[in-house]
Amino acid sequence: MLKNYLKTAWVVFMRRKFFTFVNLFGITFTLAILMIASAMLDHIFGGTPPEVNQRRTLGIYRVSMCEDSEEGRDMGISAMASAYMLEQCMEDLPGVENTSIIGMFWQVLSFIDNRKVTSYLRNVDANFWEIMQFEFIEGRPFTHDEYDNGANVAVINEATRDKFFGNTECVGNSFEANGKSYRVVGVVENVPILRFTPFADIWVPHTTDPGYNQNNELVGLYIGLMLAESRDAFPMIKEEFISRVNNLDISAYHPNNKIISVPETFLDNIARLIFSFGLSTGNFTKQLYIAAFILMILFMVLPTLNMVNLNMSRIMERSSEIGVRKAFGAPSATLVGQFLVENIVLTSAGGLLALLIAYVVLAVISSTGVIPYAQFTLNIRIFLTAVGIAFVFGTFSGVYPAWRMSRMNPVDALRGGAA
Amino acid sequence: MNMITLENVDKVYRTDKIETLALSNVNLTVEEGEFVAVMGPSGCGKSTLLNLVGLLDKPSKGAVRMMDRDINGNSDRKMAKLRNENIGFIFQSFHLVNDLSVIDNVEIPLLYRKMSGKERRNRCKEALEKVDLLSRMHHRPSQLSGGQQQRVAIARAIVGEPRLLLADEPTGNLDSQMGFEIMDILNGLNKNANTTIVMVTHDQRLADDTERVIRLFDGRRIN
Numbered sequence: 001m002l003k004n005y006l007k008t009a010w011v012v013f014m015r016r017k018f019f020t021f022v023n024l025f026g027i028t029f030t031l032a033i034l035m036i037a038s039a040m041l042d043h044i045f046g047g048t049p050p051e052v053n054q055r056r057t058l059g060i061y062r063v064s065m066c067e068d069s070e071e072g073r074d075m076g077i078s079a080m081a082s083a084y085m086l087e088q089c090m091e092d093l094p095g096v097e098n099t100s101i102i103g104m105f106w107q108v109l110s111f112i113d114n115r116k117v118t119s120y121l122r123n124v125d126a127n128f129w130e131i132m133q134f135e136f137i138e139g140r141p142f143t144h145d146e147y148d149n150g151a152n153v154a155v156i157n158e159a160t161r162d163k164f165f166g167n168t169e170c171v172g173n174s175f176e177a178n179g180k181s182y183r184v185v186g187v188v189e190n191v192p193i194l195r196f197t198p199f200a201d202i203w204v205p206h207t208t209d210p211g212y213n214q215n216n217e218l219v220g221l222y223i224g225l226m227l228a229e230s231r232d233a234f235p236m237i238k239e240e241f242i243s244r245v246n247n248l249d250i251s252a253y254h255p256n257n258k259i260i261s262v263p264e265t266f267l268d269n270i271a272r273l274i275f276s277f278g279l280s281t282g283n284f285t286k287q288l289y290i291a292a293f294i295l296m297i298l299f300m301v302l303p304t305l306n307m308v309n310l311n312m313s314r315i316m317e318r319s320s321e322i323g324v325r326k327a328f329g330a331p332s333a334t335l336v337g338q339f340l341v342e343n344i345v346l347t348s349a350g351g352l353l354a355l356l357i358a359y360v361v362l363a364v365i366s367s368t369g370v371i372p373y374a375q376f377t378l379n380i381r382i383f384l385t386a387v388g389i390a391f392v393f394g395t396f397s398g399v400y401p402a403w404r405m406s407r408m409n410p411v412d413a414l415r416g417g418a419a
Numbered sequence: 420m421n422m423i424t425l426e427n428v429d430k431v432y433r434t435d436k437i438e439t440l441a442l443s444n445v446n447l448t449v450e451e452g453e454f455v456a457v458m459g460p461s462g463c464g465k466s467t468l469l470n471l472v473g474l475l476d477k478p479s480k481g482a483v484r485m486m487d488r489d490i491n492g493n494s495d496r497k498m499a500k501l502r503n504e505n506i507g508f509i510f511q512s513f514h515l516v517n518d519l520s521v522i523d524n525v526e527i528p529l530l531y532r533k534m535s536g537k538e539r540r541n542r543c544k545e546a547l548e549k550v551d552l553l554s555r556m557h558h559r560p561s562q563l564s565g566g567q568q569q570r571v572a573i574a575r576a577i578v579g580e581p582r583l584l585l586a587d588e589p590t591g592n593l594d595s596q597m598g599f600e601i602m603d604i605l606n607g608l609n610k611n612a613n614t615t616i617v618m619v620t621h622d623q624r625l626a627d628d629t630e631r632v633i634r635l636f637d638g639r640r641i642n
Contacts, residue, residue, distance in 0.1 A: 001530050320516075324516065329503020
């Protein structure tokens with residue numbers, strides 16, 4: 001029966017080529033946009049190298065201080081944490097296998113043959129290389145000894161190696177950034193700028209920065225990373241961390257101040273920032289997913305309505321066939337199934353085309369370098385998302401016309417189709 | 420056995436403003452194996468009667484029985500099953516699906532039965548052989564003449580071996596030569612396969628070829 005449905009679908013689509021083209025164009029355009037967006041989000045939030053431990057890593061991305069009063073909670077400071085605060089609260093946490101403190105990346109200047117070159121430099125500790133799993137093209141990460149001794153060593157990415165040394169091995173060579181000389185100990189593959197936590201061109205030890213952790217301020221420009229023994233330990237880690245945060249001495253700030261900082265994934269952090277401006281310790285990721293889903297549905301509403309409309313006229317055009325099938329014993333549910341199959345075939349074709357278009361567009365974006373080092377790819381997650389979206393699209397745009405069709409009286413259907 | 424029985428059947432079509440009485444107090448019995456013609460002027464309710472007999476529509480009043488079983492109150496799914504297993508239709512304008520080949524058109528009634536693809540194909544070929552169109556099975560309906568298209572429609576109507584065949588002016592769109600050919604096929608089915616046939620026609624010569632003529636006028640049976 002399915003073969004018959006597919007055969008009919010093919011003939012119907014080919015009979016009205018322009019009609020099919022319009023239909024297919026709408027589907028393809030919508031799905032391609034959604035796939036490109038999915039690929040970008042996957043690129044930002046997915047657990048790809050070097051963040052292979054992402055599933056059991058919690059980060060301290062934000063510290064908020066707010067003033068609790070009778071009128072409610074007023075926003076005070078929402079910033080990144082200081083190294084001091086992170087050290088105070090992350091030390092020897094139960095359920096944590098490893099911790100790291102990393103600085104925010106910042107621009108540094110170098111001169112190569114009197115040419116000004118800018119790079120992004122990030123201060124990190126030695127543990128950073130254990131939590132993140134970078135692909136080393138040559139050399140190694142800096143060691144705990146080098147870190148403790150404040151050695152002026154650096155790990156650079158492939159693009160920086162090419163800028164400073166050409167496409168040759170460079171471990172042991174030195175370069176200058178902001179007037180300071182660093183010896184290269186390792187070269188890693190480029191990490192895209194959208195990977196907020198590991199991204200940089202140059203990674204150097206905190207201990208090369210004389211100002212590192214020199215005061216007891218609570219806010220600063222640092223991110224704390226905690227590699228949990230397992231995800232099961234997350235609640236315990238969060239509870240202990242929040243309790244330590246609550247015990248911090250904040251008397252230097254306003255007496256009514258309350259300090260909020262939560263160990264969370266990067267996605268959780270974005271969700272908490274959007275839905276509570278960082279003022280709550282709750283988890284808002286579910287709300288973020290719901291909002292993203294609603295946005296996706298809204299984006300799909302117009303093309304879906306368009307397709308419903310086109311499908312209705314397609315059905316009216318085929319009322320004679322529907323009448324014949326009903327007369328010869330097709331139950332309504334079977335006809336609904338047939339029409340949905342046809343619609344899903346069309347949307348799947350649109351989905352495949354969209355996948356191809358998304359692949360090309362992402363490759364173009366990646367190659368132009370608009371987003372530094374971005375290498376957008378379509379992986380199995382994106383493919384399955386695309387299949388899911390195409391299926392939902394096909395079903396939604398087919399259900400109403402199919403339902404209308406199934407309610408059609410066979411006599412009326414035959415009359416409508418009579419020449 | 421009575422193949423179909425109509426008892427005091429009325430059929431009223433209603434719109435927002437008017438009510439049209441298409442059939443009024445019609446009683447009819449067609450026995451198994453009969454070949455019956457239904458005649459009357461245009462608009463007298465012939466097609467409405469055929470739709471009720473074919474279980475495509477429900478009466479506004481009265482009862483319809485098929486093989487001595489009351490089918491009033493049957494669900495749409497049950498009615499579809501009854502049609503699929505017992506009734507074949509031949510329409511004046513053929514109602515072939517132009518997007519499908521001849522054999523795919525003939526296959527339609529079998530798609531809604533539990534049957535393997537191979538068996539379906541064999542049954543379709545047998546049906547096409549009966550109407551002498553096996554050689555055209557991969558053609559599209561639009562590539563055939565009117566008479567050939569009606570023979571395809573007959574093959575589709577008989578492929579499920581129905582006990583009741585309903586033909587709504589099956590020769591209405593054909594020239595007289597083709598019309599007689601179609602009648603020969605219908606007579607053969609009636610005599611050889613004992614298929615009960617109810618045929619609506621305007622043509623007295625074709626009606627004379629059947630066993631009994633039912634006449635309608637203004638929605639009423641007049642004989």
